[in-house]
Amino acid sequence: MSPTRFASEHKVIYWGTIVILVGLVITGLVRYESVKTNNETESKAKQLQEELVKAGYPAPDTDTIERLLGTDGGQVCEQPGNALKTALWKIQQANGAAGPGMRPVISDTKAVQAERIVLQVYCPDKLDDFDDEVEDLKTDDTVRR
Amino acid sequence: MSSIDTPADVPKPRAATRPAPTTLTWVTLALMTTASVASLRAAPTMAVYGLACVFLYLVPAIVFLLPTALVSAELASGWNGGVYRWVSEGLSKPLGFLAVWCQFAMTIFYYPSLLGFVASTIAYIIDPALASSGPYTAIVIVVLYWTGVWISSRGTKALAGLASWGLIIGTLIPGTLLVVLGMVFLGQGNPSAAPMNASHLLPQWTGLASLVLIVNNFLSYSGMEMNAVHVSSLKDPPREYPKSMFLAMGLVLLIFILPALAISWVVPADQLSLTAGVMQAFDAFFQYFGIGWLTPIAAVALVSASLGGMLTWLAGPSKGLLEISRQEGYLPPYLQKLNKNGIQQNILVTQGVVTTIIALGYALIPNVSSAYWIFSVITTQVYLIVYLLMFTAAMRLRKTQPDHPRGYRAPALGVLCVTGLLASLAALFIGFVPSSQFGSGSVWAYIGIVGGGLVILGFLIPWAFLKFRKPSWRTADADIPSEGDRA
Numbered sequence: 001m002s003p004t005r006f007a008s009e010h011k012v013i014y015w016g017t018i019v020i021l022v023g024l025v026i027t028g029l030v031r032y033e034s035v036k037t038n039n040e041t042e043s044k045a046k047q048l049q050e051e052l053v054k055a056g057y058p059a060p061d062t063d064t065i066e067r068l069l070g071t072d073g074g075q076v077c078e079q080p081g082n083a084l085k086t087a088l089w090k091i092q093q094a095n096g097a098a099g100p101g102m103r104p105v106i107s108d109t110k111a112v113q114a115e116r117i118v119l120q121v122y123c124p125d126k127l128d129d130f131d132d133e134v135e136d137l138k139t140d141d142t143v144r145r
Numbered sequence: 146m147s148s149i150d151t152p153a154d155v156p157k158p159r160a161a162t163r164p165a166p167t168t169l170t171w172v173t174l175a176l177m178t179t180a181s182v183a184s185l186r187a188a189p190t191m192a193v194y195g196l197a198c199v200f201l202y203l204v205p206a207i208v209f210l211l212p213t214a215l216v217s218a219e220l221a222s223g224w225n226g227g228v229y230r231w232v233s234e235g236l237s238k239p240l241g242f243l244a245v246w247c248q249f250a251m252t253i254f255y256y257p258s259l260l261g262f263v264a265s266t267i268a269y270i271i272d273p274a275l276a277s278s279g280p281y282t283a284i285v286i287v288v289l290y291w292t293g294v295w296i297s298s299r300g301t302k303a304l305a306g307l308a309s310w311g312l313i314i315g316t317l318i319p320g321t322l323l324v325v326l327g328m329v330f331l332g333q334g335n336p337s338a339a340p341m342n343a344s345h346l347l348p349q350w351t352g353l354a355s356l357v358l359i360v361n362n363f364l365s366y367s368g369m370e371m372n373a374v375h376v377s378s379l380k381d382p383p384r385e386y387p388k389s390m391f392l393a394m395g396l397v398l399l400i401f402i403l404p405a406l407a408i409s410w411v412v413p414a415d416q417l418s419l420t421a422g423v424m425q426a427f428d429a430f431f432q433y434f435g436i437g438w439l440t441p442i443a444a445v446a447l448v449s450a451s452l453g454g455m456l457t458w459l460a461g462p463s464k465g466l467l468e469i470s471r472q473e474g475y476l477p478p479y480l481q482k483l484n485k486n487g488i489q490q491n492i493l494v495t496q497g498v499v500t501t502i503i504a505l506g507y508a509l510i511p512n513v514s515s516a517y518w519i520f521s522v523i524t525t526q527v528y529l530i531v532y533l534l535m536f537t538a539a540m541r542l543r544k545t546q547p548d549h550p551r552g553y554r555a556p557a558l559g560v561l562c563v564t565g566l567l568a569s570l571a572a573l574f575i576g577f578v579p580s581s582q583f584g585s586g587s588v589w590a591y592i593g594i595v596g597g598g599l600v601i602l603g604f605l606i607p608w609a610f611l612k613f614r615k616p617s618w619r620t621a622d623a624d625i626p627s628e629g630d631r632a
Contacts (some may be wrong), residue, residue, distance in 0.1 A: 002447065010299065010302065010306070013296055013299065013303050013307070014306065017449075018611060019518070020458050021314075021445055021448075021449055023443070024267070024270055024271075024441075024444075024445045024448070024612075025442055025445050027270055027271055027441075028270040028271075028440075028441025028442065028444060029438060029442070030443055031270070031271065031272070031441070032437070032438050032440065034439050036189045045381050052305045052415070057415045058415060060413065060415065060416045061413075061416065062340075064412075064429055064432055065416075065418065066432060067432045067437065068425065068428060068429055068432060072363060075269075075273050075422065075425060075426075076425070078273055078274065078276075078277070079274075079277045082276075082277040083279075083511035083514045084261070084276065084278075084279060084282055084508065084514055085265075085276060085277055085516075086266075086515060087260055087261070087507070087514035087515055087517050087518070088258075088262060088265055088276075089422075090515070090517075090518040090582045091258050091261075091262075091517065091521060092190065092262075092423065092519050093518075093580075093581055093582065094187075094190065094199055094361075094521070095187075095361040095362045095364060095365060096187045096190065096191045096202060096362050096364075096401060096405075096608040097187060097200070097364050097365040097366075097367070098182070098183055098184040098185070098186045098187045098365075098401075098454075099181055099183070099184075099255075099367065099368050099454060099458075100251060100252060100255040100367060100368060100458065100524065100525070100528065101182075101364030101365055101366065101367035101368065101525060101528070102364075102521055103188075103361050103364055103521055103522055103525045103576070103580075104361075104521065104522060104580035104581065104582050105354075105358045105361050105580055105581070106353070106354035106357050106358065106580060106581050107358050107581040108193065110415065111193060111414075111415075111417075112581075114415055115600055124549075132336065133515075136584030136585055136597055137581045137582065137584055138579070138581050138583065138584055138585065139581055140351045140354035140355075141349060141351055141354075142194075142348065142349055142351060142354050142355055142358055143193055143194055143195075143349060143414055144194075144195070144197060144345055144347075144348060144415070145291075145350075145415075
């Protein structure tokens, strides 16, 4: 391969990568929708706050909860029992590695339970799916609060 | 990013010939090393621990990162070729093959989970419902993996540039942004969401679960030595490789610790737990500042960092496997074939076929995907064999070849190696403690699965290669290192 072709092929790789990443950024910005807060989002956020406090958690900031979870729980309620989502979730219950050193640990009990409470408030109909996947999970109190 | 001595007239492809080596700068190699090990993916997970995340990263840095980095800096400043060469020189050639095999084999199971994460992050950008789709995930994994193989087969320069830029735009820039925003948050007089006092410096102690957390974090730094296989691409390896390693070590520590701390300042631990995902955690962070629209940009950044890291893993271990196999005939000639850029294309393609089959299982068969986490336990166990061999070889080389020229001599090498060995053994032992995902299953069943996987992947397969090798499989002179020697 001549030096010119060698360099031009690399340019194609670099430019192709740039075009794909810029395309993803534009798509992401176009599709990103901020949750419009209203009475219903506020009521749900307050309900979640109450449930969390009842379960022994500190009261969370309802403004952020409104924007994150809206009225339907957002992505937390998007097929919580789906095999792939659960698989990724289980892989993520790991140490602090970001590469091949990623390895499962014993997760924090409250961290797992918090997600369950979100489902209970925002999409109770999907709670069984979630429970099926995580009910057997062995947890412990590993976070100092 | 990288400078290169552009190959002039590249010879015709043959098993035992290769073009002039690419030249990398030490900064590029440092960025490649950092891209292999660190990204922001772990930041939300570790932010949950608040100030204790500093402890959870610093203790492993002392007992594992420092020994790994300094020992590999000494070894790479004396011998070309990476871990296979160090272990071959220090212990034996079959053990050198075992070391590089373990480094190579564990990546086969790493790619599907890494690309599964990338597919889910891309779905977050395009349409979150896609994250649940098996066919979508399978297509993304296969397309991205084979694109990575194609880029790797173009030569080291292309992947070095992409990996370095992936780190800059995917980790360093967004990481800096997270830290700056965190400081702005504190600067505005807001109290930190996570307590930042002395009583929260140590993680909660609950016995075995805490020990598992602390010891498993040693593995956060695994991979620091992997890019040493490219050491001969540096202009002055004995002096430049140690510099490259020190820069990488500093970057890795900063990337792991500061963004996690910044997130913990702004988003309370229990609120992070409400969000059920890495991107949702970033969304919670940005939402606080009213700049939620940055979340999809952060998603693209994470994708580019993950893919950049993948490229370094594709190129590194397979190159080491090729080098020792050419010299000793450990792999059939078909797998030793080089393309016109001097890249081990048939090893990459064969690895690709196996990875594709595993990835399709992960994406399309629910029973495989739900149990996939166990592979990350097995593969990290296999990877620890590399470290056990590397530290042992380093100690022996100081005794057997004390006068061999080394551009850098690690201080108190014996202490470093013993510390690294003990840390690796501790991680190996803790790997047999069932994690959360195993639930209430039998401990012995867990030990059997993990131990069985370790024996098959880490010992039986490489033993079979060694057992059935033929003298005619050698395509390079075993006494003449393929890329020069500084002895």
